[in-house]
Amino acid sequence: MTGGSELETTVVKSAKAKPSLIIYSLDQEHATYSMSMFVTKLQLRLRHGGVPYENFLGSRDSAPKKKIPYVKLENGELMGDTALIVNRLIKEGKLENLDNGLSPEQRAIDYCLRTMIEDRVYYLVNYERWYGNYYAMRDKLFGHLPFGAKHIMGILTLQFSKMMLYFQGTGRHNPAEVQHFTEEAVVALAGFAEAAQKKVGTSAPFWILGQEKPTEADFTLFGALAGYLVNDEVQPVMTTMIRSHPSLVDYIERIHGAYFADYSHLPCNIASWPSHT
Numbered sequence: 001m002t003g004g005s006e007l008e009t010t011v012v013k014s015a016k017a018k019p020s021l022i023i024y025s026l027d028q029e030h031a032t033y034s035m036s037m038f039v040t041k042l043q044l045r046l047r048h049g050g051v052p053y054e055n056f057l058g059s060r061d062s063a064p065k066k067k068i069p070y071v072k073l074e075n076g077e078l079m080g081d082t083a084l085i086v087n088r089l090i091k092e093g094k095l096e097n098l099d100n101g102l103s104p105e106q107r108a109i110d111y112c113l114r115t116m117i118e119d120r121v122y123y124l125v126n127y128e129r130w131y132g133n134y135y136a137m138r139d140k141l142f143g144h145l146p147f148g149a150k151h152i153m154g155i156l157t158l159q160f161s162k163m164m165l166y167f168q169g170t171g172r173h174n175p176a177e178v179q180h181f182t183e184e185a186v187v188a189l190a191g192f193a194e195a196a197q198k199k200v201g202t203s204a205p206f207w208i209l210g211q212e213k214p215t216e217a218d219f220t221l222f223g224a225l226a227g228y229l230v231n232d233e234v235q236p237v238m239t240t241m242i243r244s245h246p247s248l249v250d251y252i253e254r255i256h257g258a259y260f261a262d263y264s265h266l267p268c269n270i271a272s273w274p275s276h277t
């Protein structure tokens, strides 16, 4: 699990420079992958671009869009939504515009992939998390709270999540139907990963559109997959599906090795996953 030395240098440079941006999430622990794909998406985007950041515990109440993550920019402004944050940093010249050099077709595929993961897979996984693994979710999110508070927060969040899933549509399906849709999505993603994997001859990360550089979909995809694999107790079905596709596991391992080597001593050490054969 080795990354290219140029990529590793970017991460080290990023870690040594003075952080100009704070990411707020609900994660109690840092240096491990978040359950939120959006947190890891943003972290990878910043690490790839060499923009230093720090992680802090935030709250939905303080978040500009009442969603996690949100950031504090260099000028002190709070900002929500990972896509808007990335666009802002591109406009300010702090991040490279990775759309440059892509054909209209490649941009369209990138857009479809991003929205598929953020607006489809996200809800399928939330269904598995809240309908199928409520106690694991409650303990993961609220395990640090005193007895009683944990239970109340758990029930309130469960009700909120079920309502969200019902109105979004995924909540109208039964578990077998959701599992079918999940399988469809994972197979589609693995199809992209297999094609991209074939194009690289080194152990450096490969990117989902098979290009030399990542596209925006890579940050979302890695954020989702890494979070699913590391937090397997909250969505075991999804995790098992991903692990059954060597191309997806390889995709994660390579990016992990190149950009998140500082995470490797923790339980998320991907090399130790037993089912990666």
Ligand SMILES: N[C@@H](CCC(=O)N[C@@H](CS)C(=O)NCC(=O)O)C(=O)O
Binding pocket: 035, 036, 037, 038, 066, 067, 068, 069, 080, 081, 082, 083
């Ligand atoms: N489009 C947003 C999505 C963020 C998001 O959905 N965050 C979830 C946690 S993974 C959240 O805060 N959900 C709470 C809610 O919907 O109220 C982004 O890119 O930042």
